[in-house]
Amino acid sequence: MTSATGLPAGMQVIVRDWLNANHVLFLHEQNVLIDSGHLSGLATTRREVSRRLAGRTLHLLANTHCHSDHMGGNAALQREYRCRVLIPEGEAARVRDWDTRALWLDYAGQRAERFAFDATIGCGTTMRWGGLDWQALAAAGHDDGALMFFCREEGILISGDALWERGLGVVLADPPGGLAAARRTLELIATLDVRLVVPGHGTPFNDVRAALSACHARLDALEADPRRLARSTLKTMLSFAVLERGEMTEADARAVVNAAPIYREYNERFLKQPPEQLFDALLLELERAGALTRAQGTIRPQA
Ligand SMILES: [Zn+2]
Incomplete structure (x- = not known):
């Protein structure tokens, strides 16, 4: 502080x-x-x-x-x-x-x-x-x-x-x-x-x-790319959800993505991915960007 x-x-x-x-x-x-x-x-x-x-x-x-x-x-x-x-x-x-x-x-x-x-x-x-x-x-x-x-x-x-x-x-x-x-x-x-x-x-x-x-x-x-904007919005929302809870099981994080309307709506409108693949795609991108880490089914914000 x-x-x-x-x-x-x-x-x-x-x-x-x-x-x-x-x-x-x-x-x-x-x-x-x-x-x-x-x-x-x-x-x-x-x-x-x-x-x-x-x-x-x-x-x-x-x-x-x-x-x-x-x-x-x-x-x-x-x-x-x-x-x-x-x-x-x-x-x-x-x-x-x-x-x-x-x-x-x-x-x-x-x-x-x-x-x-x-x-x-x-x-x-x-x-x-x-x-x-x-x-x-x-x-x-x-x-x-x-x-x-x-x-x-x-x-x-x-x-x-x-x-x-x-x-x-x-x-x-x-x-x-x-x-x-x-x-x-x-x-x-x-x-x-x-x-x-x-x-x-x-x-x-x-x-x-x-x-x-x-x-x-x-x-x-x-x-330049509305799909990129949509993905960026969803990735921010997902990392915020993990940050808010300190850490999350993969199952809980998946449940958030399935429940919060913004994910479904953006996917239908911009990303057009099979719904069951959306969470994995977002998580993978967040891992690659170094924003989140995944170990033994638990997701944490990168320290
Ligand atoms: Zn704000």
Whole structure:
């Protein structure tokens, strides 16, 4: 667990991992937390947040977007601190109705605890966090309702999963338009004077140009081949499912692929493989890429 340096007073970044999104914590008149990690990492989230609050309370919790690795601790933190919860306007309907398809929950074999929000953050709105102005900007692509938060004065961008140092969050093959939206988000970032990016995963970084070109190259490759995009989406979902459980038997992992609708739908639409071969094909590719290992019928994330 590390804290990033080079940040304005009162702003801390708690760098987590690929399963739990990073947290940003503002300690000021209002103590504000951005993103709450995954449900399975909740004990660490609570400990790290409470250690830094050091007896103070949390007034507000806000999300960059509402995927299971960013909102998994919302319900628990809300109970613990009675904090207000703010989510992007574009996520409101799906969270209110707990639309597990739009939230990528059972649709993609993921889980999160249901929570209620107090208000939404609209695109273009400016929030006062940590004594600084943060403007909410549209960050569609990986998630069509996502926002990023930009502080012009400090040149800091809280990018969520719209931009990481070497990539971006998975873009769905269906509905279409995700890649084009992701590209527009990158183009928007390129117009900002960004000194430091605080990504949803990975350590904060300064070289925005390099990150943007890596993302464009990745989008070019995916755009050229819809089957590749579909496979890439499914492989990300499968490795996330294994990561979420720490390890899985091959039989359990196969059951996830058979049960979560995204696998069947993408296979029917894009891959057109015999259904019983889909799991083996995905697993083999993930093993070859070094993302997962398989031994004695157990699958583990590559350490
Ligand atoms: Zn996400």
